[in-house]
Amino acid sequence: MSSTGERNRLPTLFEVLSRRTLPPVDLFSFYIYMRDQQRSVDYLDFWLDVAQHISLCRHYVRELRRSVLISTPDLDKGSKRSSGAPEDLLGDEGFEMKSDDQRLSAFLRSEGTSDSPARRSMGDTLETPGTGRPSFMSSSALDPNTDSTSPGHTVTRNDLRASAEKILYTFLLRGAEREIVLPEVILQSISNAIEVEARDDPAIFDEAKDYVFQAMERDAFPGFLRAKALGNLVPPSATLRLIIGLLAMFGGFWAAFALIFLDIKPKSTRLWLVLPFSIGVYCLMAHQYSLDPIMGLIGISEYTLMSFTRVKEPFVRRLLSKRSLWILSLTILMVAALTCLYVFVPGKRL
Template sequence: MASPSMIDLEQRNRLPTLFEVLSRRTLAPVDLFSFYIYMRDQKRSVDYLDFWLDVSQHMSLCRHYVRELRRSVLVATPDLEKADSKSSTAALEMLEKLESFSEVPLAEPGPSNFPNRFNDVEEKDSDIRLSAFLRSEGQTPGHSPQNSLGSVHNNNMSQPSSNEQLPRDSSGTRADSPSPGHTVARADIRASAENREIVLPEEMVSSIINLVEDDGRDDPEVFDPAKDYVFQAMERDAFPGFLQAKALGNLVPLSIVARLAVALVSFGAGFWGAFYVVLRDQPKHIRCWVILPFVVASYFLVSYQYKIDPMLAVLGYSEYTFMTWSPIREPYVRKLLNKRALATMMIAAFVAAALSILFIFVPGTML
């Protein structure tokens, strides 16, 4: 899918929704890659997201299959006059069924009760018709881009063997396909439908197994209940924490703990130095050195408290994994982090100034 345009991003003066993240319409640090890392490293439930991505790929595979099947039937249309009437009628009937899929958008699938990108009714209706066609087409074996009329009438065309595994791109299609007829077979869809592993409620799992294995279905609607369940689970349990971590902060948990350790050490050094200069009745220009450890301690303390590194946020960087930084590209998130960074720096400056003034101007004594 193409990257979101800057106009769309600027118009979205808010935090993204889960569906926008899953449909790859957001940028770092609230993009799909960041969400995957968050689910893997922090929530330890990446299998839910893996399942969603598998269903996405299955939907894309089904749409490619129907598109290529339509093209293969169109290629065969000029030769229908030479075929017998029964074959001609069958091909024409299939072509009529496939006409509505000539411009099927290859968007990310959403929950069955959730508005999709191309809004709503039209794409949802397209998904329903796609599943209905695959169910009906599955009952008449032999129809696929590999063995459709266009390929049958052209016996001289080389066909890949059924055991040959060609490389696939991210959408599930073979990357080196020489023609539309060599892209996706019905067996690919069947194999994709059977390749699903996730922990779901027992009744839901049993229903999917019955539909796939007993009823022989491989259309996307088979996974609608599981897809909705997974979406709601991620939206309820993981996504709020993801936004809290990535849109309101720019640190991963290990960095947050490390900043607490640095803050405690710096505070220890600062208080030791402060009591030393006071108890030794050092002059004020010597006491001013206590500002340094208090500034470091205050900076790292507020960084720990608010889960944000203010200076790196102002520079436009967010942490993916420990000590791995990447530019912040989502406009609204960058604006939000800049505001929080300035606020935390003011708090750190206030704490450091208060402690420094206290120990610089307090009366000294000689022990």
């Protein structure tokens, strides 16, 4: 995870998805928000699965390059470039930019049909003779408990095809287990590429990935920032504070009118009204802004009901502290006004 100490702004969606942010605006918090509040976690899971598929493709190409170097140790740079395993594509760097992903896809498409030394060196591990594409995920390559980047783990071409099919069957086909809504032209393009053209390169998901990213950026991410960067409470917790606040205010007003109309002496007894008014106003303000000021000052944020995490993103920490101080000041002012009003009003026994 990259350092965020110099970021003097709120993070972008790409930074969150790339795991470059810290709680409470990290990827885990965004996942919880999409699941519990936005109710559209399938879109995020699709985006993450496509990103994982791209990583798997990169791993496969790196292994293919190593296979070429082992099987043809006397191969010079020029022959390697003509063999179907170009040095500028198969190097260990430069995969992070979108242009490199396009080059990766182009190489996988050509590698799938070429009779290059790289393909011959991999032998039968690239494709099981006579079987075509597997019908579903059958490899441990995408097992979350498997370290796909470990040297001892081998990624085969069937793993790439199974990964692409898993995404298609899980998210994109009509009636799929976790179907997401995408334009029909995008769905047909992906389905045709995987099932008819037998493609498994990352480019087949580009349009869908961009569409889902823009949808999350437009519809979900602004609400996520409001909830986590400007507040620290989840909706059930804010609702609980609303109930407590209303009950406390009702008790405060009931006690205040009782003291006035019973003309209880001395008047200093009415100062006890500060307790229900403080609780009531504090809870109502916390509900209104979805921000508990005390939690904000000590740097705690709630990601599920009664589950808390430390605020580690520096800019968000400062932002929450400023808003907490402002809410506390407003709370103190309102409590003081209410207390003074009911303390100094003349009593009249009924």
